[in-house]
Amino acid sequence: MSDPGVSHQRLAQRSIGYRSLEMAARLGWILLFVTFGSSQLLAAWQTGLLIAGGLLAAGGYQFVFWRRFEYELTEDTFDIRSGVFSRRTREIPLDRVQNVDLQRNVFQQAVGLTEVRLETAGGSTTEATLRFVTEAEAARLREAISLQKRAAGSESTAEAESVAGEQPPAEERHETLFEISPRELGLLGLISVDLRLLSILTVLLPLVLPSVGRRVGGEGPLMSAPLVSFALGAPIAAFFIVFVTAIVSGVFTLTNYWGFQLRRGAEELLYDRGLLQRFSGTIPLEKVQAFAISENVLARRFGYASLSVETAGYGPGDSSGSQSAVPIAQRDRVLELARSVDSFEEISFERPPARARYRYFLRYLLVVGGVVTVAYLANRFTGFAVAWQYAVGLVVLAPIGAHLKWANLGYAVLDSHLVTRTGFWTRETRIIPYFRVQTLIQSSSLLQRRRNLSSVVADTAGSGGLGGSNARAMDIDAREAEELRSTIERRFQQAVERGPLSSRRSRRTPGPDIGPSEGPSSSGSV
Numbered sequence: 001m002s003d004p005g006v007s008h009q010r011l012a013q014r015s016i017g018y019r020s021l022e023m024a025a026r027l028g029w030i031l032l033f034v035t036f037g038s039s040q041l042l043a044a045w046q047t048g049l050l051i052a053g054g055l056l057a058a059g060g061y062q063f064v065f066w067r068r069f070e071y072e073l074t075e076d077t078f079d080i081r082s083g084v085f086s087r088r089t090r091e092i093p094l095d096r097v098q099n100v101d102l103q104r105n106v107f108q109q110a111v112g113l114t115e116v117r118l119e120t121a122g123g124s125t126t127e128a129t130l131r132f133v134t135e136a137e138a139a140r141l142r143e144a145i146s147l148q149k150r151a152a153g154s155e156s157t158a159e160a161e162s163v164a165g166e167q168p169p170a171e172e173r174h175e176t177l178f179e180i181s182p183r184e185l186g187l188l189g190l191i192s193v194d195l196r197l198l199s200i201l202t203v204l205l206p207l208v209l210p211s212v213g214r215r216v217g218g219e220g221p222l223m224s225a226p227l228v229s230f231a232l233g234a235p236i237a238a239f240f241i242v243f244v245t246a247i248v249s250g251v252f253t254l255t256n257y258w259g260f261q262l263r264r265g266a267e268e269l270l271y272d273r274g275l276l277q278r279f280s281g282t283i284p285l286e287k288v289q290a291f292a293i294s295e296n297v298l299a300r301r302f303g304y305a306s307l308s309v310e311t312a313g314y315g316p317g318d319s320s321g322s323q324s325a326v327p328i329a330q331r332d333r334v335l336e337l338a339r340s341v342d343s344f345e346e347i348s349f350e351r352p353p354a355r356a357r358y359r360y361f362l363r364y365l366l367v368v369g370g371v372v373t374v375a376y377l378a379n380r381f382t383g384f385a386v387a388w389q390y391a392v393g394l395v396v397l398a399p400i401g402a403h404l405k406w407a408n409l410g411y412a413v414l415d416s417h418l419v420t421r422t423g424f425w426t427r428e429t430r431i432i433p434y435f436r437v438q439t440l441i442q443s444s445s446l447l448q449r450r451r452n453l454s455s456v457v458a459d460t461a462g463s464g465g466l467g468g469s470n471a472r473a474m475d476i477d478a479r480e481a482e483e484l485r486s487t488i489e490r491r492f493q494q495a496v497e498r499g500p501l502s503s504r505r506s507r508r509t510p511g512p513d514i515g516p517s518e519g520p521s522s523s524g525s526v
Helices: 014-027 027-036 042-070 106-111 135-153 155-166 181-189 196-217 226-256 297-302 332-339 356-381 386-406 448-449 478-498 502-508
Strands: 070-074 076-082 089-092 097-105 115-122 129-133 175-179 260-265 268-273 279-286 288-296 306-311 322-330 410-413 417-422 426-431 439-443 452-457 471-477
Touching: 014 027, 014 042, 014 106, 014 129, 027 076, 070 135, 097 106, 097 135, 097 471, 106 115, 115 135, 115 268, 129 135, 135 279, 135 322, 155 410, 175 322, 175 332, 181 226, 181 471, 260 332, 268 322, 288 297, 288 332, 288 478, 297 306, 297 448, 306 332, 356 386, 410 478, 417 452, 417 471, 439 478, 452 478, 471 478
Parallel strands: none
Antiparallel strands: 070 076, 076 089, 097 115, 097 279, 115 129, 175 260, 260 268, 268 279, 288 306, 288 426, 306 322, 410 417, 417 426, 439 452, 452 471
16 A cells, blocks of 8 residues: 555666667667668768667667656555556565665666566566666665564564564674685586586597598598597587586576675575676575575585575576575585574485486486487488497496486485485485475386386476475485475474464475375475
């Protein structure tokens, strides 16, 4: 509801010129078409007249847009009135606002403008965008919305008055949890190669390199030998692909996480990052559903990891709702930061039984068989020389891959959290408070039932559904899976009853839905 005592605000006046230039640049292709697409080139004065007319039209439109765009922050809503040709009014309840994100590229930083985006829980797109306000106004809006949400969520009048009363400066209320160092930023750029390309190379290089080697080394009888062509082509192709991928992903990572800083306020985490495009956003603590600690092969080699926080509903820039809380740090430091947000005990993983490796071995054998078949058919019925015999050698990798996959699986049942671990190229450890679990599914595929194995999947409000990135205790003993499912359900009830907000949570959070204990399911591993 609007407060008549609060005046309407407008976007920054300097945004008129910036938006006009943006609009003129987007329409510049029309000028190019008119100038060069006609049979006769326009004279210089005609081109200048078109440019001046375009800028004038864009400026006039943006001025009217600025005059008719108003916003207002009331006690319980954020109101926007906009529209050049038709009027539109929106009232966004503050209790639905999940994130207030600030973005500015290098040009916007140069003129002191910031784009403000309001993200709401459950939305698939940005709910409202202010393009653009001053940096000071953007910071004021984010702080004011945070304070009014806290005041609205207070259970007592005294608490609400305390929140809404005199507040110290933001820098005093926000504790700095993490700042990325130059060494960590450089290491992040080095290890941010998409290592899934290596597995693709392992399959593709033996198939296509004979032809590559002949083109590199010539057409002599020696150079056309499969062994020589493979020896020449493999290092060249592998080095080129890995090198280019490393450069591109490294530069992107450096600019994306430049100056990364994580701070903690009373009710949210705040982050700032970016060089060419500066991002500043919030992660509401009450919306946190799970933590994810990720370690690719290179990061594990140096003892580093990253931490992501999964929130309920829509996550800015990522439909899964996952936000990077720490892009890279020592693994012990990452665990310490996670515990500073939500305390949990030391983690000791239980591995699946050794017989689970047989299932992965069969799976990889099927993959190798498919690769060999496709390679043979390509060599037999196409003119492209494919060394399908080399693909047979991939069989030796099947038991190695099965063991590595098994060795990186595990789960842990803590007093207040469930912890699962999966993945080899990028190992992910997920930490979920029991009271955040919404659905439990126990599933057993055909191969699992033959080995008396089962998997348990714990779904939260932020994991994107059963097909999303949720916690999975993979390929554990079937009887142990039954016990794990019962334990999670029991711990959920206990966590709700003994938590500091037990009465509120018990009213708002339903118990987990318990899925079938036998047979395949939509979320189970196949």
